[in-house]
Amino acid sequence: MTTPINFTPPPGARAYPLRTARGTFAVVDSPVAAGVEPRGVALLLPGFTGSKEDFHLLHQPLAVRGYRTIAVDGRGQNESDGPADDESPYAQEELAQDVLAQAAAFDTPVHLVGHSLGGQIARAAVLLDHSPFVSFTLVASGPAQISVSQQQRVKLLHDALAVMTMPEVWEAIMAMGPPEEVGGPARGFGELPMLRLRWVNHKPAQLLATGRQLLVEPNRVAELAAVPLPFHVLSGARDDTWPVTVLDDMAVRLGAHRTVVPGAEHSPNLDRPLPTAHALADFWDKNPQA
Template sequence: MGIHPGLADGTPPRPSQLWPHRAERTEFDGPHGPIAALRTTAPADATVLLVPGYTGSKEDFAPLLDPLADAGFEAIAVDLPGQYESPGANDESAYTPAKLGEVVAGLAAGLGPRPVLLLGHSFGGLVARGAVLAGARIAGLTLMDTGPGQLPEGGRRAALALGEPLLRQDGLVAAYAVREEVSARFPAWALVPDEVKAFLRDRFISSSAAGLLGMADVLRTEPDRVDELAKALRDNNIPALVVAGENDDAWSVPAQREMAARLDAPFALVQGAAHSPNTENPGGLLEVLLPAWRAWLSG
């Protein structure tokens, strides 16, 4: 989660997930019910399909939606099955990158004749990889703040292990109450507006418990499939880009740089960002993405 700085005209800072935009709320057919999405409507030559990370949602891309539309791209940000407003299966095994990747590949196939560029953030990057391995018909792949496999040892992985028994025994509401208690120990939490705190709580408790547990298991067990992905990209002539916030605290920046080299893909850092450049420095992220995407399309 990130907060935008104040605007040049003195407008107070706005919460990034609630950043105003012109995109419309829509739904696509999914395997367990409708897949909720935010979709821009301006004329466009290509579509960007945006896949969020663990405990995330389509709103995490709110700061990017209007700028992408203004740059000539149709932007579609989704909730994966089991996330926020997209219902999911009650089976934890339904939330692997392979199975969710098939869902994303199906979405991409149904978007019409325009080229589709796929961006996956964090856990969503593993899903985007799964989509390519499932044969997704895309014109380019961007992996953002994601890694070659499971999360390395560190605070994020430890939090998953601590949260699992609480979620299983006491449910979503109790699990989120503990998350809030932990967050309150950090000074930055006091700066988060109340409406953002309310949104984050609603998003978490509206998600599928099986989905949260299944995705958390993936983040602790997913194997390295970079070589498989590299072959799929080569065989299908799909260009790729790896992007990371300069202070990412999930997968290390060196690990992501090495992944890019194995994929024979460019690697770019977003300054002033950590694990979520889409909310922490969306302008800096767009300065990386737009030239690469335009080059892919023109090429």
């Protein structure tokens, strides 16, 4: 596992390596606030080029609502190790099995939250086995492949990764202005040096494999709708990766609770963390752990 450097957890939370049946994953684990009755546990999965730090601003407001939250770096993301050149461990089913192992490590059913790519990986995990989960929230994560404009930009990233090092690609991204779904390195949880470090920590094979998944992901909404879990579709009021109207339709097909966070775009957890946290907690309150 990569040695953590400079990625300080938010106040009250703890960063540590979570040991599972499928290996070790870097997590930020935030307990329920002192004096608050525990109401549940949530597992938070970041998006493409993202990391566990994308959820930093959600931990405290969820802690005071009674929820322990664990944000995880997936295999090959930031501080979780993985092969740099072999793409096979990053196949979607492999990553979904990782999610099931992460959930199992807490020995209690969890509320599952996936942002963007993390939502599609989480969906694959739920379709393999929904029993570890109390509910499933898709945050700015659509029913199938990303929009045409974002597909073009992911393809540009793939072309760059084929001929450039990770530091060189970072410089190219900064020069061209990052697209929304490839925008994790340029906006998010910290200053540019930390964001650059996160980018360099990512394994190229992980970015290549998961980027390809975003280009070809099939529509599995009908399969997901057959799973006996409460669903929540949460997004900003604007999203170029999956248009809000597409997310609206997916929510209807799933019979899901729907939240649109005003003033937020593709990352409501970063753009408007407080209303996003309240929306998550309100949904979980209505779907408590047994």
